[in-house]
Amino acid sequence: MRAVSLVPSLTEAIARSAPGAVAGATDWCTHPPDLDVVRVGGTKNPDTGRILSLAPDLVIANEEENRAPDLEALREAGAEVLVTEVRDVPQAFRELDRVLDACGVPSHPRWLDEAEDVWSSLPPPATRRTAVVPVWRRPWMVLGRDTFAGDVLARLGVGHVYATHPDRYPRIPLEELRAAAPDVVVLPDEPYRFTADDGPEAFRGLPCALVSGRHLTWYGPSLAEAPRVLGRALRAARP
Missing domain, CATH: 3.40.50.1980 (Nitrogenase molybdenum iron protein domain)
Structure with a gap:
């Protein structure tokens, strides 16, 4: 092959x-x-x-x-x-x-069995939080409806604000994103590479979680560790 x-x-x-x-x-x-x-x-x-x-x-x-x-x-x-x-x-x-x-x-490779076991045995989230999830800036674009990353977050107890938006990746003005007042702003390092110095400054006063794009958006071996890695980053979110 x-x-x-x-x-x-x-x-x-x-x-x-x-x-x-x-x-x-x-x-x-x-x-x-x-x-x-x-x-x-x-x-x-x-x-x-x-x-x-x-x-x-x-x-x-x-x-x-x-x-x-x-x-x-x-x-x-x-x-x-x-x-x-x-x-x-x-x-x-x-x-x-x-x-x-x-x-x-x-x-089935072992990593796939492990990933399926991890996701099938996730406990119900103890609490639910709201999130804004930018995937680009200049212009600001966020997760909208019907996305893999949105489903990943939902299964971890994080519902993103624009989950019912007509577009899958809507362009939303920054002022509107701030006004949504989410519990957390989730900033992945891909497709746009958000970093501690590039992204959180736009959401002063709101908790921001810098997360691995590979664990949020990739569907492969990273699925096995995604709940643990993303959960840790979400818990560490700070304004």
Whole structure:
């Protein structure tokens, strides 16, 4: 099996489960850290010619992360493309099963069993908090409806303010975000890299949690530790 993965979390999942199966990956595929494969550009602007030159048996993509015209160009050139859709945690596990099966993984890898056990055994949240979850600034964009990250937070007792917004990633003026007065502002380090000096200063007086984007938005081996890592960051939130 020769796979080219255009989705960082799925690159990690395949590489961990079928060593040697990943022939190419995007520049954003940073895990496993020792992954040594041909780089094929970004998730939004992959080099389709380079992908085809690798003669992959399968190209792995995601309907949100990758652009339809790029995937169609690969199909027209004869490549087989598997497109995933992940909007919540249960769907993530179903799609991981589908991807790993397509890549010839004969049985559930241990990390996947552990991740499913962790999420299925989560206790009901003792309390529920509200959150604003920016994913970009200039302009400010936040989590809206029907997102994987929103479902992750909801299962940890954090409901984000714009969960019923018509858009999945609405642009909201900063003044409105502040006026929502959430219990916590969740600032991931991707896709925009919020840091202690870039993000919290916009929400003075509100508790801010700097969290790992890999644990909030990736559906792969990081799922096994995501509740613990995110829970710790949320508990440590400070104004």
